[in-house]
Amino acid sequence: ETGVTQTPRHLVMGMTNKKSLKCEQHLGHNAMYWYKQSAKKPLELMFVYSLEERVENNSVPSRFSPECPNSSHLFLHLHTLQPEDSALYLCASSQEPSGNYNEQFFGPGTRLTVL
Amino acid sequence: DAKTTQPPSMDCAEGRAANLPCNHSTISGNEYVYWYRQIHSQGPQYIIHGLKNNETNEMASLIITEDRKSSTLILPHATLRDTAVYYCIAAGGTSYGKLTFGQGTILTVHP
Numbered sequence: 001e002t003g004v005t006q007t008p009r010h011l012v013m014g015m016t017n018k019k020s021l022k023c024e025q026h027l028g029h030n031a032m033y034w035y036k037q038s039a040k041k042p043l044e045l046m047f048v049y050s051l052e053e054r055v056e057n058n059s060v061p062s063r064f065s066p067e068c069p070n071s072s073h074l075f076l077h078l079h080t081l082q083p084e085d086s087a088l089y090l091c092a093s094s095q096e097p098s099g100n101y102n103e104q105f106f107g108p109g110t111r112l113t114v115l
Numbered sequence: 116d117a118k119t120t121q122p123p124s125m126d127c128a129e130g131r132a133a134n135l136p137c138n139h140s141t142i143s144g145n146e147y148v149y150w151y152r153q154i155h156s157q158g159p160q161y162i163i164h165g166l167k168n169n170e171t172n173e174m175a176s177l178i179i180t181e182d183r184k185s186s187t188l189i190l191p192h193a194t195l196r197d198t199a200v201y202y203c204i205a206a207g208g209t210s211y212g213k214l215t216f217g218q219g220t221i222l223t224v225h226p
């Protein structure tokens with residue numbers, strides 16, 4: 001058990017739907033991350049939050065909207081997605097981006113299918 | 116982050132040591148070498164990291180060459196549950212919080 005939970009574990013949505021992915025970490029960390037893993041592709045970093053402030057946005061389309069209300073929770077709001085957005089979405093947390101030591105703890109992921 | 120190069124796949128017999136190589140010839144002085152693994156359909160799991168000294172923990176050993184241009188992850192007694200994709204990542208310095216995952220090495224442990 002990694003101490004990072006994600007809900008839902010599986011999600012099927014239409015292109016006109018609005019849904020949200022939730023991540024919660026129980027490790028006392030103050031940095032949280034969203035990654036996307038498409039089939040047969042490496043993990044891609046989407047967003048980084050440190051102390052509830054967004055510090056990195058890797059050119060992610062605006063149909064993905066992150067929210068970090070506190071250091072334990074991270075959301076990814078989804079709207080008007082495309083079929084190519086179908087992927088495994090992974091959340092991770094770490095003590096903080098220190099620049100020198102970065103052990104990230106990952107959740108189990110949400111498998112998203114966009115029809 | 117420095118680019119890393121790993122073989123796409125490796126096989127290992129159960130109970131034997133698995134030695135996974137990684138090249139990171141452009142690694143900078145303040146970048147660490149991290150190893151993560153991802154078992155099918157799960158989130159990645161941290162294994163070990165090091166700067167220039169060899170490191171060992173309950174999961175694995177990390178051997179880094181003196182010039183830091185390559186490293187080897189050693190699973191001393193591989194089990195079937197070690198079958199996974201193993202990622203070698205060079206990160207740190209100004210790359211705050213950023214781990215750049217490549218394709219990794221698919222390790223298959225056979226009975």
